[in-house]
Amino acid sequence: MTYVPDPACEVAHGDVRPESGTRTLVAVFASPVAGFLLSFGAELGFRTLLLEPDPARAPAGALTSAGPELDDTADVVVTDHHRGEVGPVLRDILARPVRWVGIMGNPRHEGPHVKALTELGVPPEKIAQVHRPVGLNIGSRTPAEIALATLAGLLADRNGRPGGFHF
Known part of the structure; x- marks a missing residue:
């Protein structure tokens, strides 16, 4: 009997x-x-990048403004909706050709980004491009869980899947 590799097993064993x-x-x-x-x-x-506009908070290597790195391959996640x-x-x-933009926050009330963008003259159709909430609804509470839920949603999208438990 000849062994025929199973692609699913290769994934499980870390060979892919x-x-x-x-x-x-x-x-x-x-x-x-x-x-x-x-x-x-x-x-x-x-490919991962950090955008931190405050130079006092920006670690080495962080972007401090939205530049050419934010192209049509970029999935952007705003991790703090309370920052001024x-x-x-x-x-x-939103002025860059990014693929997807999301901001963390409670979906039960309007995010502060809506008012901030409106006051800056951003058209409603551009504001509507900002996804909120981000990630799959898994009841995330900790930073690691929020990141996991967010990445699960982006990974499902990258793989052309709806997310959740629909196979």
Whole structure:
């Protein structure tokens, strides 16, 4: 009997590397969630970037503005909706050709980004491009869980799947 490799087994045994180079994950604002997003995202084959507009908070290598790195491969996750610069940062991100933009927050009430973007003159159709909430509904409470749920949603999208438990 000849052994025929099973692709599913190769994945389970770590013999298949994740897709790489086709998606960029951009975490906005240095935060615990951003740290987990970037760490887990790199393991999942995303090119990872941190955008931190405050130079005093920006670690080495972080972007401080939305530049050419935010192209049509970029999935952007804003990790803090309480930061005062959320409006200008999102306005600048929405002006780039990014693939997807999401902001963390409770879906039961309007996010502060809506008012901030409206006051900056961003058209309603651009504001509507900002996804909220982000990630799969798994009851996330910790930064690691939030990052996991967010990346699960982005991974499902990258793989052309709806997410959840529909196979």
